[in-house]
Amino acid sequence: MHNPRPQAIREAKDIVNRLAIILKIGQTYSADNQAVVKAVDSLVEMVTPVLRNEKSIVIELLGEYFHLNEARIRYTVQYYVNFDFLMEEFRKRGLGSITFNDTISRRDIQDFMRAFLSCPTSDSPFVILKGAVETIDSINIGALKQAREGNIVDKRHTLRRTYFNAVSNLKTVVGRIKGGAENVDIKKARLVVNSLVDLILEEEQMLISMTAIKDYDEYTYHHSVNVSILSIALGMKLGLNKKKLSELGIAAFLHDVGKVTIPDGVLNKPSSFDNKEWEIMRRHPEEGVKKILATMKMDALTIRSAIVAYEHHLNYDGSGYPDVPESKRLDFYSNIVTIADRFDAMTSARVYSRVPKPPEEALRILLQSAGKDVDPTLIKMFIKMIGVFPIGTFVALDTRELGVVYRGNSMQADRPIIVLVADSQGQKVENTFVDLTDRGLDGRYRRTIKKTLDSNKYDINLSEYLLESYA
């Protein structure tokens, strides 16, 4: 069980967000500007009760995440842009942490803002900033602990930005559909999905790693984006061209849109459904068709999306729901999306009491249902794409080390790249990657996966490992 935390700690993301806002506005307006003052006062109001209890607040940038008093702050769609901005500003200045001590006043924040924004971003910026902040009693700063450079950081940045853009866009589209808007423009959805296609074509494994994290709020939006990514990745393996990948991606993006019609009480029910609730739930594929057709212009893409929305809970053998004639063949895209949908759902924490399945167990279940629930050839190709130990699988090696599968190996599916979590003595390690294809001088593999473990059971924070950079 986690230690209880004061109420204010739960506002950690709000505190960091507020700081980002102040610094952003401060780029345009002076510290005495009304809007700036308002934002500053709001921050002071947020941190004061925390300081009363905790005595200090440390906002630290480690890797790709902010932490507040050593607790990592999860990304959310709404704050993503501001967090991203703040991260860049921190990095430009070599700034690793800000500590608020004892009591903080409006003036302190304003002074800090001035010092921060006037600090040049070249030639030892941190030293200059530190000098400027020294005059502020209640605020200390620390240097950035690890400098990250190069293309891999940019790529991860692009990756994350694209992923969250997708989630944000989906929220917008779904919100409009739910609101009954006519002619919902999915132009931006297309742009977003096209970006996913581009990323998958370039860095398939990196984008798939985003689907493995599952460490976010608003499961359903992330689920739809994950299904889109996995579907596009599988489509790419099948050799679909860009246009078809884009179509497939959008259809997958919207596959669950029918859930907007499910009452929250049913959707978020933490226990099993009764018959009536189950009946309501089973309607969402048909509701998805209605929503898509009511709100999107009739064109080839809308048609495909409607078909996938209808069929994604149908099994390969025609069972499932909604009821269809036995002779019905599933649409090709539907077969793809079904696999992606089930895999992501099985490996995600859900509102009801099930715990998520480890990825390889999910694959085993899907493989066992080949020919009945899922297309037998497609599931094979999916497994080959995602690996027999998919990204995010928590594994024990024959060296007694523990690790998380970081990147797959299309040539040798059982020899992925692992990011180590614990050494052979069980001690935590950081930023250590091993390639299971590596051999010793005797020609034998140095390491082999022996067992898989349930990361949820041991509270292993996948994002912490999967978003590390592997050079």
Place this chain on the structure above:
Amino acid sequence: MMENDRVNLVRNFIKAILKTKKMLQIYPSNNVIYIAAIDEAYALAKEYLDLHGELTLQIKPAEILVDTEQAYQSPGKTDNFALFFFKEGIREVIFKETLSKSELEDFLKLTGTDFDKDDSGDDFLSASWGRSFENIKFTIDDVAYLESDSSHGGGQDSGPGETSERPGSEGGPSEAESGPGENASGFGTLFSFGRDMQGQINPDETASGEVYSQRSTQKNSLSTAYSDALVKEDSIAVEVGELAAEERGMMLAEMERDPSEKSDQLATILVAMLSKSSPPVDAGNLTKALEDLILFSFRRNDLGTAIIALRLIEEIPVEHREGSGLKEPIANFFSFCRSADVMEKLGSMLDSLKEFNEEALQEYAGHLGVEALSSFIALLERLENIHARRMVNNVLIRLGKQNVRPLCEHLKDPTWFVVRNMVYILRNIGNNSVLDEILTVAGHDHPRVRLEVVKALHDFRSVKALQALKEFFDDRDSTVRLSSITVIGAMAKETTGASLFARDAVIAKIREKHFEEREFKEKKSFYETLALLHDKTADEYMMDILKKKSIFGGRKSIENRACAAHYLGLAKCREALPFLEKLRGSSDTLLREHVTTAIQRISNA
């Protein structure tokens, strides 16, 4: 080169682009003007790129800049090249040094495409993306993805002077605050990471289900994991093996089989949903969706989807179709399929296609039933393609068998070819009761209508029809007259009664005083028809004509004798040989030829 020159180059390039864009819409790609326009635009682009390298155009709503210098300007909303890109979210257009002419051409074609009318669902950016330009790139305003929507429960907290500006856009920052819970979208905030194995909610969770990871406790979890791993049994990895050649083949076949057009699949789904729907509103929405789908499929020259929809609807059990709120929506749907709008699109389809599956058209009409008669008649009026008209005629013949009245009513249509088509259709329906209706247009102004009536009379085989044909012997149009004698001859061959009637009618006509004034060809056809009926009394008459040598008759007299000779030859009248021999050496070519032919026929018989 001075800075001014550089910007001027860009200005000229943009002007050339705009001019070329227009040319591409007017001229085909092999036209010299089209080619010259592309060449000019590309030459300007290359000139710039060779001198200065990459060209980046910064896009504003009313202008395009090159390094802060204005290269294009247009304040209005129409024909605004800058706004075109700006609305797409494009903030920069970058032409790389290795730009090719074909890329520039494709780029210009895309900028000139009306994507609103395009059914693929593409827009400029997605079409450009699909084209995969190597040397033309766009910088998109990312923040466009992140529209905060008040329906999500988020508000705006912006700086002074800004209301709904987004971060990174012109005017300054703004940000969104979250509401107390992030499930305001109603999409369902599902639980996130952090429940324990009993499914109990972690007390640290916020209303939005946020959980913080704690590094200190993770150490404990890790040691537990390590310990457990030591004792856990080895896992067996999922094995899939390589795909067999057969599996690969099946997958490829599946992909090849996957049609690009999916309207028929959606139609099947919509009808399945319709058959299960209960509130009338639901059924109404579904039929509306079907209507949109059919319009879409017609634009793509696809009649199959509509047929599938109609066929499947008719398969819904009658008692269900008639009840539970389906009756009216289904009736409306069928009305829609018969509507003028749909028929117009069907007409465009029929006129535009070289080949059209007539069976499909017949099936479509069959599903719509006799209520569609008027719609198809109206369609017929609009069609330009003769094959299309023929097909629709066939449809009307089939439908008209159930109810001829609408067709008969259109016999009064002011348009002659409609009337003619109606006559044709009524004739082919084979309903004897419509003879009187057809005869109402026997005196129609247009000869082609009267001609059609003549042809139609053949199929009725009645005294009335024969009488009417006889009237046509004196029609004011020679084609009609010729046709009437041919038709009456054909009818005469079929029955004795008709034969007698025809013989008397023809002889009576030939004997008329002014008959000989007709054109030779026409006169000959009367004699020919008579010959087919072959009656002895006519033989005597013909021989008398042969013998008659009129001093004053002139050309007409000779023609008559030639016709008589023609008759006698066809009738193989041996008794006429001596008379024919006398005329063998006639100085008149026409007479001589016909006499000679007649003698040969008789001799060979």
